[in-house]
Amino acid sequence: xxxxxxxxxxxxxxxxxxxxxxxxxxxxxxxxxxxxxxxxxxxxxxxxxxxxxxxxxxxxxxxxxxxxxxxxxxxxxxxxxxxxxxxxxxxxxxxxxxxxxxxxxxxxxxxxxxxxxxxxxxxxxxxxxxxxxxxxxxxxxxxxxxxxxxx
Amino acid sequence: xxxxxxxxxxxxxxxxxxxxxxxxxxxxxxxxxxxxxxxxxxxxxxxxxxxxxxxxxxxxxxxxxxxxxxxxxxxxxxxxxxxxxxxxxxxxxxxxxxxxxxxxxxxxxxxxxxxxxxxxxxxxxxxxxxxxxxxxxxxxxxxxxxxxxxx
Amino acid sequence: xxxxxxxxxxxxxxxxxxxxxxxxxxxxxxxxxxxxxxxxxxxxxxxxxxxxxxxxxxxxxxxxxxxxxxxxxxxxxxxxxxxxxxxxxxxxxxxxxxxxxxxxxxxxxxxxxxxxxxxxxxxxxxxxxxxxxxxxxxxxxxxxxxxxxxx
Amino acid sequence: xxxxxxxxxxxxxxxxxxxxxxxxxxxxxxxxxxxxxxxxxxxxxxxxxxxxxxxxxxxxxxxxxxxxxxxxxxxxxxxxxxxxxxxxxxxxxxxxxxxxxxxxxxxxxxxxxxxxxxxxxxxxxxxxxxxxxxxxxxxxxxxxxxxxxxx
Amino acid sequence: xxxxxxxxxxxxxxxxxxxxxxxxxxxxxxxxxxxxxxxxxxxxxxxxxxxxxxxxxxxxxxxxxxxxxxxxxxxxxxxxxxxxxxxxxxxxxxxxxxxxxxxxxxxxxxxxxxxxxxxxxxxxxxxxxxxxxxxxxxxxxxxxxxxxxxx
Numbered sequence: 035x036x037x038x039x040x041x042x043x044x045x046x047x048x049x050x051x052x053x054x055x056x057x058x059x060x061x062x063x064x065x066x067x068x069x070x071x072x073x074x075x076x077x078x079x080x081x082x083x084x085x086x087x088x089x090x091x092x093x094x095x096x097x098x099x100x101x102x103x104x105x106x107x108x109x110x111x112x113x114x115x116x117x118x119x120x121x122x123x124x125x126x127x128x129x130x131x132x133x134x135x136x137x138x139x140x141x142x143x144x145x146x147x148x149x150x151x152x153x154x155x156x157x158x159x160x161x162x163x164x165x166x167x168x169x170x171x172x173x174x175x176x177x178x179x180x181x182x183x184x185x
Numbered sequence: 186x187x188x189x190x191x192x193x194x195x196x197x198x199x200x201x202x203x204x205x206x207x208x209x210x211x212x213x214x215x216x217x218x219x220x221x222x223x224x225x226x227x228x229x230x231x232x233x234x235x236x237x238x239x240x241x242x243x244x245x246x247x248x249x250x251x252x253x254x255x256x257x258x259x260x261x262x263x264x265x266x267x268x269x270x271x272x273x274x275x276x277x278x279x280x281x282x283x284x285x286x287x288x289x290x291x292x293x294x295x296x297x298x299x300x301x302x303x304x305x306x307x308x309x310x311x312x313x314x315x316x317x318x319x320x321x322x323x324x325x326x327x328x329x330x331x332x333x334x335x336x
Numbered sequence: 337x338x339x340x341x342x343x344x345x346x347x348x349x350x351x352x353x354x355x356x357x358x359x360x361x362x363x364x365x366x367x368x369x370x371x372x373x374x375x376x377x378x379x380x381x382x383x384x385x386x387x388x389x390x391x392x393x394x395x396x397x398x399x400x401x402x403x404x405x406x407x408x409x410x411x412x413x414x415x416x417x418x419x420x421x422x423x424x425x426x427x428x429x430x431x432x433x434x435x436x437x438x439x440x441x442x443x444x445x446x447x448x449x450x451x452x453x454x455x456x457x458x459x460x461x462x463x464x465x466x467x468x469x470x471x472x473x474x475x476x477x478x479x480x481x482x483x484x485x486x487x
Numbered sequence: 488x489x490x491x492x493x494x495x496x497x498x499x500x501x502x503x504x505x506x507x508x509x510x511x512x513x514x515x516x517x518x519x520x521x522x523x524x525x526x527x528x529x530x531x532x533x534x535x536x537x538x539x540x541x542x543x544x545x546x547x548x549x550x551x552x553x554x555x556x557x558x559x560x561x562x563x564x565x566x567x568x569x570x571x572x573x574x575x576x577x578x579x580x581x582x583x584x585x586x587x588x589x590x591x592x593x594x595x596x597x598x599x600x601x602x603x604x605x606x607x608x609x610x611x612x613x614x615x616x617x618x619x620x621x622x623x624x625x626x627x628x629x630x631x632x633x634x635x636x637x638x
Numbered sequence: 639x640x641x642x643x644x645x646x647x648x649x650x651x652x653x654x655x656x657x658x659x660x661x662x663x664x665x666x667x668x669x670x671x672x673x674x675x676x677x678x679x680x681x682x683x684x685x686x687x688x689x690x691x692x693x694x695x696x697x698x699x700x701x702x703x704x705x706x707x708x709x710x711x712x713x714x715x716x717x718x719x720x721x722x723x724x725x726x727x728x729x730x731x732x733x734x735x736x737x738x739x740x741x742x743x744x745x746x747x748x749x750x751x752x753x754x755x756x757x758x759x760x761x762x763x764x765x766x767x768x769x770x771x772x773x774x775x776x777x778x779x780x781x782x783x784x785x786x787x788x789x
Contacts, residue, residue: 041774048775070770072759072778075731077716096775098785102735103713108256111226113719115264119271120723129225131253138789141731145788155223166221170192170647171199171247173200174223181249184197184296185289221477259407262377266415269381270422278377306374317372321343322350322398332400333464335348335447336440410558413528417566420532421573429528433555457525468523472494473501473549476525483551484498486598487591563710564679567718571683572724576787580679585704608676619674623698624652627676634702637650637749638742 035160036065037153038084038091044073045147046098049128053092053153057114061157071085074106078113089160092152095129096145107131124159130151130177148177187216188304189235189242193296195224196247198296202280204243204304212308225257225280236272238313243303246280247296250312258282275310279303281328299328337456337462338367340386340393347398349447351430355394355455356357358481363459376408376431380415387423391462394428394454398447401435401470429460430454450479488613489518490606491537491544497526498549500598502581506545506606516609527559527582530583531566542613545579545605549598552586560584577612581605583630601630639764640669641757642695648677649700653732657696657757657764659765665761671736678710678733682717689725693764696730696756699751704735711735728763734781752781 037057041050050068057064061101067088069080074095081091107129118125128148134172135141155176158165173181188208192201201219201227208215218239225246230312232242241242244265248258258280286292306327309316324332339359343352352370359366371382371388376397395416399409409431420427430450437443437469457478460467475483490510494503503521510517520541522533527548534544546567550560560582561619566593581601588594608629611618642660645654654672671692673684678699686694688705697718701711711733729730732752739745759780762769777785 043770043773043776043778045775046777046785047725050774062259067693069726069776070263070767070774071763072730072756072770072780076717076728076763078719079728081727082723082726095319104256105708109712109715109719111256111260112716113723115226115229115260116267116723119233119264119267122233122317124222124227124254126223136694141752142789152223156244159222159227163221164192166223167219169194169200170219170221171195171196172194174194176223183199255407259411262407262411263414266377266380266411267418270384270415270418273381273384275373275378275381277374280349303374310373310378314371317345317374318370320345321370321372322347323345324348325345327374333347334350336444406558410562413559413562414565417528417531417562418569421535421566421569424530424532424535426524426532428525454525461524461529463525468496468525469521471496472503472521472523473498474496475499476496478525483499485501487595512779541723544737557709561713564710564713565716566680568713569720572686572717572720575683577675577680577683579676581789605676612675612680616674619647619676620672623654623672623674624649626649626650627647634650636652638746 035063035155036067036088037156038081038088039066039068039094040077040080040091041068041070041086042073043070045094047096049094049149050144052149056153057157058149059071064157065122074110074111077110078117079124081114081115082121082124085123088116090123090156091125092156093125096147097129097131109158126152126156135179144177151176155156186308187213187218187239188307189232190217190219190245191228191231191235191238191242192221192245193224193228194221196245198247198293200245200296200300203297203300207301207304208308215308225261226264228261230266232265232276233268234273236274241274241307242276243307244276244278247298248280248282250284277303277307285328295328302327337365338369338390339366339458340383340390341370341396342379342382342393343372343396344375344379345372347396349398349444351396351447351451352450354451358452358455359459366459376412377415379412380419381417383479384419384423387425392428392458394430394458396451398433399433401432421477428454428458436479447481453478479485488490488516488610489520489541490609491541492519492521492547493530493531493533493537493544494523494547495526496523498547500549500595502547502602503600505599505602508611509603509606517535517610527563528566531570534567534578535574538576543579543609544578545581548582550582550584557577563634579605579609584637587630597630604629639667639763640671640692641760642685642689642692643670643672643698644681644684644695645674645698646681647674649698651746652699653698653749656750656753660754660757662759668761678714679717681714682721685718685729686721686725689727694728694730694760696732696760698753699733701733701735728757730760738781748781751777755780758764
């Protein structure tokens, strides 16, 4: 199994390292291919190319706090959506918005947590769909505590 | 007839169970195939794949209360739209927003109601279009009481 | 000439009846094929299928008053746009928003007026483009009084 | 060279006449083909069809003042974008929003100015790209005075 | 290696000159092809055509301050996204919003800085991906000072 990982020089945290570590420490048979692009809006093409040789892809981005950053994040997301539908393979979007936490350390932790949990999700989607199946509707979260089932 | 059902580990209610129960208790000849993905934005690819072997698909999601959740829901919806147009088969979107009701029990009920009613809609679209035809413009609702005809 | 008409069980007015009546009382050689789906977001696939056998399609919808309804209407419109561009045939969108009028009777009238006028537009687009041509820039409206030329 | 021009019966100014006049009074070898549709959202399909036989297309629209009109204009623009990307030929969007000027005469003038200037742009794009090249970054405007270079 | 550069007559700064200078003063073996279009929304088709003969493309635009300009910028961005996904080659978007700085000189400097830095990014993406790789998650910015790593 091969996982593609695309990230940016714009992001302020190296999230791919966490994702790589999570996968490599648990699954010896998963190969990882990484591509780095300037910004979020360059991720869709990078991922589409990665999907030619990967089973699944992860797209790491870190939108800024301004309104224009939110706009860019939305445009990047729309492109990532289009790319995965065309290739008919999943691209797991791992975006952490700079305003999700005020404290830099907390934000950094959030990045690590989200990157690690989604790295596992990527592997589960391809190799262990039964792990996801048994958690259907369980209120799982990445980047923070699980919300849990509603009642 | 085969119905594909895609849901998420993010959702806080297991809506597929209601949908399955509704169909299986009424139609003995409808097969159901389920796929679970991490979040809403992973639904479009999951549904597009399901549609290769299903006559129709249902996409279950439960967007959170934050602005970013609304944004994600919109991006997921756009992807679901694209996927069904490309495959030229229906994907019935069964989304319940966490802020549609304040009380958890009421929200849970809404999830069940919407899931069950749309499960029937999925079957009608393929097997009994005449049921839908006779209700054209009748103000039917899923998740709550029907609004009924305007005058 | 064949006109496809897709409507919903969500709408609270049976707009297709008006459209059918308008066409059948004026053009004896126009055939109409109707499909009913649950909600607005199911219209694009329904229309795309209808366009396989129709010259033009009409999509009837009645978005509710809530913000989420506006969002759904936008997503439905985007899908209708995509479907018609792919098929390279027109889909005339006949949407009446529930908040276009406060009085139910007035809203109902608006539905009838818009449905009837757009039904004629559909026929003109295929059979009598010269009727549209001579009204270019004339400020025509459907659902209400014409605005007329600016000066 | 053939220019396609698509306009609407919704618009309150006959902008195509200005565009035609501008081109015909300057270029004897440019043919023009016109199509009129009911509203803005019908322009993308009309343009896509025109592009089969034209070198370039112009899409004339006049969105109203209401929020819903802005929404429609956005959806029309998205469709025009999609159509031109698919055909790989330009569609110059000539939209004048009804609230760009309060005075009807001023708005009418704006329509004429924008239509005439963009008609020339259409011809330049196909026959005289060097005219555009020498104006790169020059702050040209259509419908009003040029803004000029920043410094 | 060939870089396509598309810009507009609408922009108030000739950003392509900076980008060209940056590349030509550093890389003797990179060819540049330029196309100028009227406005931002004409960039996607221009870029899609350039990508037929170029390895990568840059799209230069300068959205105005009004709400309608923001809307246009969003529609242009969506088109640029679609074009690059279809061609599976990068289009680096170099947009500077007129309200990013109040002082014209500062804004002009921002244009130069963003154009030059992204010109290098374009070359790196094709010829030196390792430069981008080693800057993954480093908080690089174009048009202003780098933000740097979060902690």
